[in-house]
Amino acid sequence: MKRTPLYQTHVSAQAKLVDFAGWEMPIQYSGVVDEYQTVRTAAGLFDVSHMGRLTVEGRDAVTFLQLVTTTNPDPLAVGAAQYSMVCNPAGGIKDDIFIYRLAPTRFLVCVNASNREKIFSWFCAKAPQGDVRLEDESGYLAQIALQGPQSPQILRAICPDAADQLKPRQCLETAILGAQGIVSRTGYTGEVGYELYLPSPSATAVWEALMKAGAKAGIKPCGLGSRDLLRLEVGYLLYGNDMDEQTTPLEAGAAFAVDFTKGEFIGRPVLIEQKEKGPAKKLVGFELIEKGVPRHGMNVLADGKGIGVVTSGNLSPRLQKGIGLASVSTAFSQPGVRFQIDIRGRLQDAVCVKLPFYKRK
Amino acid sequence: MYPTELRYHKEHEWIRVDGKQATLGISHFAQDALGDIVFLDLPKVGAAVTANQQVGEVESTKTTSSIYSPVSGKIVKINTDLKDHPEVVNSDPYGKGWIAVIELSEPRQVDGLMTSAQYEAFLASQKKG
Numbered sequence: 001m002k003r004t005p006l007y008q009t010h011v012s013a014q015a016k017l018v019d020f021a022g023w024e025m026p027i028q029y030s031g032v033v034d035e036y037q038t039v040r041t042a043a044g045l046f047d048v049s050h051m052g053r054l055t056v057e058g059r060d061a062v063t064f065l066q067l068v069t070t071t072n073p074d075p076l077a078v079g080a081a082q083y084s085m086v087c088n089p090a091g092g093i094k095d096d097i098f099i100y101r102l103a104p105t106r107f108l109v110c111v112n113a114s115n116r117e118k119i120f121s122w123f124c125a126k127a128p129q130g131d132v133r134l135e136d137e138s139g140y141l142a143q144i145a146l147q148g149p150q151s152p153q154i155l156r157a158i159c160p161d162a163a164d165q166l167k168p169r170q171c172l173e174t175a176i177l178g179a180q181g182i183v184s185r186t187g188y189t190g191e192v193g194y195e196l197y198l199p200s201p202s203a204t205a206v207w208e209a210l211m212k213a214g215a216k217a218g219i220k221p222c223g224l225g226s227r228d229l230l231r232l233e234v235g236y237l238l239y240g241n242d243m244d245e246q247t248t249p250l251e252a253g254a255a256f257a258v259d260f261t262k263g264e265f266i267g268r269p270v271l272i273e274q275k276e277k278g279p280a281k282k283l284v285g286f287e288l289i290e291k292g293v294p295r296h297g298m299n300v301l302a303d304g305k306g307i308g309v310v311t312s313g314n315l316s317p318r319l320q321k322g323i324g325l326a327s328v329s330t331a332f333s334q335p336g337v338r339f340q341i342d343i344r345g346r347l348q349d350a351v352c353v354k355l356p357f358y359k360r361k
Numbered sequence: 362m363y364p365t366e367l368r369y370h371k372e373h374e375w376i377r378v379d380g381k382q383a384t385l386g387i388s389h390f391a392q393d394a395l396g397d398i399v400f401l402d403l404p405k406v407g408a409a410v411t412a413n414q415q416v417g418e419v420e421s422t423k424t425t426s427s428i429y430s431p432v433s434g435k436i437v438k439i440n441t442d443l444k445d446h447p448e449v450v451n452s453d454p455y456g457k458g459w460i461a462v463i464e465l466s467e468p469r470q471v472d473g474l475m476t477s478a479q480y481e482a483f484l485a486s487q488k489k490g
Contacts, residue, residue, distance in 0.1 A: 016396075027396075027423070028396060031396065032396055032397045032421075032422035032423065033397040033399075033422060033448075034397075036422075225396065225422055225423055226422075229422060291400055291444075292400065292402075292420075293399065293400050293420040293425065314399075314422060315399040315400055315420065315422070317399075344418075
């Protein structure tokens with residue numbers, strides 16, 4: 001199994017490690033619910049170095065990204081970032097990504113761990129004859145997420161410029177404890193937060209500096225378990241669970257990440273047709289009426305007939321209810337609509353709700 | 362971590378025998394492996410149970426796991442406090458985190474269950490495997 005530059009830090013802190021997309025990653029430190037609460041009320045630190053980091057550089061970088069993604073990075077200012085998707089020619093999602101504009105002709109693309117090789121090969125295959133240089137920087141860079149209401153003041157201790165300047169979805173190339181890196185105000189938790197991209201050899205020192213700077217504020221190291229719970233409450237999608245190559249962005253409820261005005265891109269003909277007709281299935285949020293825990297793969301029924309499948313589910317610590325995302329027939333995708341979840345043979349009533357389940361005040 | 366007065370089952374449940382009744386719970390190993398427990402689907406009072414059959418489910422933030430009865434009999438009591446406080450199964454698996462009381466129909470089944478020393482050896486062997 002692959003290990004991140006912070007592996008020893010996790011072992012020393014007695015984190016529980018699991019195999020995640022071929023990486024030996026911490027699933028929890030102090031406990032999933034405790035870490036969840038810490039991120040919602042103070043700050044948490046996550047090692048997300050398993051994710052992929054690709055750079056796209058050159059005079060034709062914008063044109064290239066317009067072709068291979070569903071969004072348009074052209075209007076992005078230097079130092080701005082956008083959520084986007086990479087589709088196959090059938091409109092299916094190859095990955096959901098974040099694009100950071102570091103310079104007029106230089107972009108960082110953050111991809112999911114499980115899709116890193118796939119996306120890099122796809123990009124290489126689709127690169128036009130023009131001036132586009134692609135690099136997979138994942139092996140040289142570590143990635144740390146600092147998330148929670150206390151994160152601005154914690155970040156200030158080591159990156160005052162980033163802490164003071166960055167607004168949501170902005171990024172800054174800056175020195176992080178003396179090493180050149182990138183800080184972005186992005187995350188996967190629904191809280192104020194940052195992601196730090198830095199040279200692998202600096203990872204441990206930066207992690208420890210953030211832990212120290214956040215000690216008084218109650219910072220805790222967090223694992224993938226709490227990360228999944230945090231993102232589910234905000235309705236953020238998880239690749240491989242909520243969507244895959246058989247799901248289009250429109251079906252995944254991510255129409256906001258598709259720019260039909262920018263011209264041709266891979267998947268567009270299928271997506272535009274689907275947009276006109278309306279997708280047959282849609283990803284929705286739901287809550288269980290009575291206590292229970294929905295899980296990925298469970299069937300969704302209405303009047304005894306299958307209408308969809310649960311793609312993510314858990315018990316929301318905030319709502320104290322079973323919550324989930326489900327891909328259902330569009331006819332059942334309106335908030336307020338009732339359906340049932342087949343929890344190992346027991347049918348439990350659920351109601352379709354508007355996402356997110358949780359919104360920061 | 363594994364009280365000597367209890368008997369243990371290979372699916373990581375414990376029972377405490379008191380006359381013809383046995384209290385059922387899950388072991389420290391089970392609660393630790395599951396992580397934060399958020400919900401339990403408990404058996405109904407009066408339900409007949411068979412040794413090695415599922416009697417309920419325990420849900421954690423990470424996964425769902427079956428609760429097996431190590432013995433046969435009838436459920437005479439369930440721990441209704443777990444409805445609002447499932448986390449006590451994590452914090453006190455042998456005390457407040459008990460799950461149900463079973464009236465034994467075949468008390469001799471208890472002899473077939475592991476002692477704490479046997480259970481610890483079993484856990485060690487599982488770890489190696």
